[in-house]
Amino acid sequence: MKDFVFIFRQPSYDYSNSSAEEIAAINKKWNDWIGGIAAQGKFKSHGARLEVPGKVLKPGGVVTDGPFVEIRERLGGFIVVTADSLDEATTLAHGCPALEADGSVEIRPVFA
């Protein structure tokens, strides 16, 4: 078994107008999906969940504010899972709610 990091990226989206029900529905999707990985005994740990606002520092001391309109996909967060191979880890990533939101999951082995 090896550790793999799932890195979630999603298009920037302004959630400030979303209703509590919409937010709850999104949370449920994520919890059910991660719960499914945990039910296979393959969930290792949570990475930090990232809030939307932030800043970006570029060469020459250029600082830009979020919400990162110029970045097509912003980093949403990450989790660590265990799997036998990169292929198996990629199979686990299927069904990730980030995909429904037109985002992506990057699957990277942890350097052992």
Place this chain on the structure above:
Amino acid sequence: MVAVISKRFGLQHIEIAEDIVSETFLLATENWKTKGVPANPAAWLYTVAKQKTLSYFRRNKIFEDKVIPEINRKQEQQDNTDEFSFSQQNIKDSQLQMLFAICTPAIASEAQIGLALRILCGFGIDEIAEAFLSNKETINKRLFRAKEKLRTEQIQLSFPAENEIIKRLDNVLHIIYLLFSEGYYSKTQNQILRKDLCIEALRLGVMLTEYDRTNLPKTNALIALMCFHSSRFDARQSGEGELILYEQQDEELWNRELISQGIHFLNLSAAGEELSTYHLEARIAYCHCTKEDTTEKWEEILQLYNQLLMISYSPAAALNRTFALYKANGAEPALPEAEKLKLEDNHFYFVLLGELYSDIDKSKAIACFERAKALAKTPAEQQLIQLKIERLH
């Protein structure tokens, strides 16, 4: 009694302590038969045990060579006077310290439960053997090895250091929970014995709440969990000793008092930051205390299982989580999730798959139940599965 004597004279004399206690009880049965039961039987027993203990250690050179220097050293440390008493407080202290001593990582957990049952709960070897579905020799050997270990590792009957308590407490709670589960799920048909195991586990748990250092939110969460489970003890067994599934249980037989006790401890467990598996399991057990079959209830249970599995995986939790997913989200999304579990040697896995296929593909459902039946361990379980198959035909 064993705990108090061991505390006073050291854990290395635990077998002598056990002998003295059984001698005391033997003497009591002989004595009380002829002279009648004394006005205060407990005090009588304690007085005799104390005399026997003191005379034993005086009689033996051990007393001068080993015990006295040991006691002197202890007294210098603790500054308590000749405190060999069976006062309520000392009994409680000794039992709690014994519990922590038993739960040393040096001993295997099965032996820890055995020792707890023998020394703290006063169970006989044959009762312990029955609870473990084992024989007396195996249990005797296991306990003997564990006691040897206590001696060779020179485990002290005292509270571990402050930071050790926190670490050790997890193990203590785990052992209490195993003790409880042993009673709750045990295959033995002896109902009284099983109930006794559960009651003792609850007693040890409550004992931990009487000390600030062990009265943590997770301690209360564990007690709440045990209360909620215990509340269904009478409802889940028929008069003939058959297991009654949750859906068919008579709510009237659920013990309301234990449920409200559970709620009390669950509220106490809500303090602090830590979310332990006991918190989540207690809340799941509480959800099951209302029998209404609503989507909201199953949604809550599903999310609690999601959280539980992220902290700690177990096949049982994975199966229960998938059942909750089925109840909350429906059979269709639950089916692929169930297929992924791959618990091919677990009959509950095939029962779950059979349930999920029942409305989608009858022949597949029957095939799953047939596999479950082949894997089931007891005739009672096979019978329940057979009923499910017949219902589909």
